[in-house]
Amino acid sequence: MPTTTDTFSGAALLAGIARRQARRASGAVLLLAAAAGLAGWAWGRHWPTAAPLLIGLLVALLIVVALLLYRLHQPRLPVLARRLDRLYPSLEDSTGLLLPNPARPLNLLEQLQQQRIEERLAELQQAQPQLLPFAWKPVTGGVGALLLLAAGGWLYHPPQPTSAPLLAVRFPAAAVAAAKPGQSAPPRLLGTRIRVQPPAYTRRAVYAPTGLSFSCPVGSRVRWTVQVSAAGSTPPVLEMGKFRQPFRAVTGQPTQFVVELPATTSGLYHLRFAGQNSEEYALDVQPDRAPTLQLQTPKPYTLIEFGQRPQVAVRVALRDDYGLSEAQLVATVAQGQGEAVKFKEVVTNLSAALRGQPRQATLASVLNLPALGLTYGDEVYFYVQTRDNARQLTRSDTYLVQWEDTTVQDGLTDISLSVNVVPAYFRSQRQIIIDTEKLLAEKPRLTATDFAERGNNLGFDQKVLRLRYGKFLGEEFEGSIGETAGPSAADKDDDHKEGEADHATENPAEHAGHDDHGHADHSPAGETSAASGAAALMDAYVHKHDDSETADFLEPEVKAKLRGVLSQMWEAELRLRLAKPAEALPYEYRALRLLKQVQQQTRAYVRNAGYNPPALPEATLRLSGELGNAAAPRRTRQLPAPATQPEIRTAVRLLAALRAGQPATPADAVLLDRAGQAVAQAALQRPGAYLAAVRALRQLAADARAARPTCAPCFAPAEKALAALLPAPPAAPTRSPRPDRLGQRYLQAL
Template sequence: MPEANGKYIISNWQKKWARSNLFALVLLALSAALFLTTLFHVVFSAPFWLVIPLFLLLVSVLFFTGSLWKISIPNVARFLNSYFPELEESSELTLKPTESLNLLERLQRQKVEHILPELPQPKEFDRRLKTASVIFLISLIISFLLAKLPFSFRRAHFMPIKEAFNGTKSSAKPEVILPEIERFILKITPPAYTGKGNREQEKFTISAEDGATVSWEINTNKAVKQVSLIFNDHEKLDLKAANVEHTLWKIAKEIHNPGFYQVNLDGKISELYQVEVIKDLPPVIRIQSPKPSTVIDFGEPQKTLLKTALSDDYGISEAYINATIASGSGEAVKFKEQKISFEAAFNGHQTQYQLQKTLDLKALGMQPGDELYFYIQATDNHRQETRSEVYIVSIADTAKLMQMEGMANSLDVKPELFRSERQIIIETEQLLHEKDTIKVEEFKKRSNNLGFDQKLLRLRYGKFLGEENESNIGDPEAEGETSLSNPKDFSNAAKILDAYTDKHDNAEDAGFLTPETKNQLKATLNEMWSAELRLRTYKPQEALPFAYKALRLLKDLQQKSRAYVAKTSAKIAPLKPAEKRLTGDLTKIIDPVNQQDFKKPTDPNLALRQSATLLHQLKNGTGLGASSQQILRQTNLQLSSKAAAQPSVYLSAVTAFRKILAQINQPKNIREKDILTVEKAIQKMLPPVAKLPQPTTTNLDLGLASSYFKNLNRTNQ
């Protein structure tokens, strides 16, 4: 059909253009992925298979964010109008239906239909594909050249980038490699408990996990007879030749202790390289709830919510609750131990857990008066265990609170109108027991009376805190005395102030109580007030938990105020001073002779102090004798031992000290920078000087304990 001829041609060109742009997009993504993978391999020793996920990622980003391949047919028609002037801006007419065109537009469309088949394909359709092909070729060449760079160039230009990326200081001194070493690779295999994969590095300084296996692979530029590693100046590890030319040497070692080492290549020793061991810390347990000691009172649900947070360096493999229930008292106490597991699954890969567990005390078999002792134990992948503190949850024993043991006093000064908290609880439980057999009015009346009794008891204990005196409330005689209705009391200022001012008790008595006792007494009054409120509102069942808690707090206060005095019934023999006076035999009593040899204590830091003085002389250019040089060598041994334990602190000082000892006979060649480095390390090793004058601390026993043990050792000899 001639009508569809022009539209068909434009549609074909649109498909070719979109296909060309899509191929260009794929080539651009592949070029970028290839270049980045090679760069990561050179700088960070990344594997080459990283190009696949990186390519897929870049293609996805370019496909969904770019619009190069989104070319519509109207866009192609508009492009043809601008690219071919002979179309006379009329190519869009081929896309419209014939019925919608007028006579002039139909004639123009027929003209365009005859011109379109004769037009060549525009070069613009393949321009992006050609550009992408050139970019891909350049990326391929650059990636090949990067992969073939010599080791020395890669170390000089790319190693600082790697160290900066890893968080090391950019101003850190680069490693000095022996010139005979052409290339080397250190492969670190972390232990299984870390869950980490193998990694490679191109530097001799080691930072590995405790128990990691480090493999050295050293390539030399010429044949050598022997290559060895010297650890901490005393342990020697010989490398084995892996080829016939003796240019490839390999060895592996399991690292457990920090320190330093050197490379010995046919007697030529390198500088000191640090060995840092990352220790695995035990799990950390933080219990958020409950409190270290929790008491569940009467009426409260016999459950407690345990919330804890567990964390570890590499993963937690196991965690559980160790619970011990103590029931009974005295010699009849019984203990029952059991393990309670958490609902979380410990796979050994997760490093942090937020756990919670509801401990149902009734399901555990606890009764009133029993106590639950529990702690959390966690184990990490390295089989290191950590236990939390012991927490206590107890259920208040209401039967024990109702006993009179420890509450009776030989002198009872309580007035009869006051009822004790125990009596209020007994009558409240009796009222609840008779609730169904009495009338509602009688029930409310008795509940209100119990609330009034609770109020009187609360006011009685409130006097100890200096609270308001409400003892005269409701007294008609007292109200008549302060009433202002009597004409005789007109203009009586004293009675007016007495009626309209708020009078308080003397609060000085409250100062005799300790702050802890005050706080517990206030808590008791709060519980009494809560019980009174519910008794006044005819809810005795809800008042019982508050009354029981008030009784428990009162009993604790009374037990704390008790004083225990031990009874003594010693019988002393009668003295006879007249018969025994001056009749003893003193012939065997001799003067005590105490002979002790004191050795002057040696100062273990004497060599360090002397070395500080000798280094100052070297700084001034003064030569040293043989004895002074021996002191410096002795200090070098102490500094090397310190560097083996803390290489990150003292390794640079050991290197500087060895340079000083190498030029000890030529003081002018010694650099002042090395002397300052060694002096700082010596100052760190020396103990701090005691500040004088300062007060001397003496033991409370005036040295009695030390004298006792000294004489005890003498008798044992």
């Protein structure tokens, strides 16, 4: 019988091996993390502006290390047992028997094998404390590399920005003051250094301008460091318009003064030192423009028709002066119809393509309509918005994408099938001709019965038109023409009503016209009397209309042509009734030509009568002395507009005279000063364009006051600036060039 052993001892043995392995792995992870943190700190101290990013990376590193340590200290004994079996064949692939398994008790053979494996594993552990090997070489190499990186960061010294050059500041009155004898030399301003630190979002390095007139991005920090000739001097003052900022002394440097200001607006500035003002210098502040975007696809309105893929490709081009940081596609989905429309906004982030904050980029996206929840008849409105590094926002116009609703169109199509959409037309002679030609063209596709029926219908239309024109000659309906005896009045009345009903069905308006012919009113049968019966007996022999000669006031020639029209219509109707439209067509054309002639001859031209106002009652209105409606006389005349900018125009003429050799006078200096003030106002808006002109005009004015020869190089910038400030002259009429010989012959031919 096998001796009973505690299975917990085997599991405890495996757990001890796992703990020792976890401690070694944890030490390796901590060494690598410490070396990585040291290297990050060594290099990060050179870029203080990147401190938030470094702190974020450090926090992420600590989280990853904590997760690794937690996972390493979670014992995975089955994995450890399989690894021991692979490394040590003496365990006979039976290390898993040491693991407790309450669900399945071991049999006799498994218990014997468990005892043997436990004894062998204990012997192996005594002979070799570290049963599982650990690869220290990669860990040592990684730690060494990180330590070298940290040492490089510690020893690395980033190149300091080169010291700004000492820029000379010009004082126009300094030379005159120094030339006075018997006085000690006053303190002088030797020069100044300028340092510009652009905002962080511009990603531009600190730089030193090479001149006192310079440009910088808006929001930059500008530092002026002034060097004077003697210690203890009064600090200089920086003056920019009405703003004055005194310099402060630099600690440990008695001859240096410094001032630092944020650059917000462009303008002119000068330095005031020892009671003297320097020349004007320009500070050009470049504003940060908002980003621009352009939607290349799709069009402002897109209709997804039936059969097309419900997808819309969106392509947008972005551009900014310093860098793009964010872009979004905002889509508003409209679902439903009428008052049940629901709106939903979906925002798609497109910032993944803007890593590195590029200055220009082209983004692409796809609007998948089913993924947005759209169906047939729905719409989506979308626009693209972007932000730059300064968080300035720009958005595009709103674009519309509509998915065609096929169900609504099918419903409209079904409704239209039961409606006659052919417009009703007036049955004229021209229309009868058109229908006759159409019948002849369709004859091969029609049966004999259909062809005869359509011909008979055209004959009826011709009859109605003939009767319509027969009224003008005093003719009756076809049933009463030429009758001397016939059926009873009631039968005649029924036939007459039937004819009028057919006529009214074809043209109700014309039927109303026949009522004015003078027919007797047909009373109901129940209301007839003996007198009406006698009148009915005489109705067949009495003609109620005037005869054809006195039926209207048409001229005889017109009546003759109208009779010809009726005759041709008779012939056309006869052949149409006999299903011979080809033979009826010539008669129809002749009837149409005669009708046009009748229309031309029956036109009446009436003289347009004007309005003749009544005579005014002069006795009551004239010489009454009433001046209530009298208006005072007004005299108007055109005066030339006053000359604009007279000081600039005077200075332009004066500069032309001085350039020609005219000597300058103190009065000329006053004119030049006035022009200089106008140019200085323009220089406040564009200092780079007009600053040289301000200096030139001041130099010319100073020369005029001192009676010195004028500065010859100063004329060109001054005249250029003054000419730019003057308005453009009106366009003068010019003579067109003489045309060449070919053009002249063409004009003569015209």
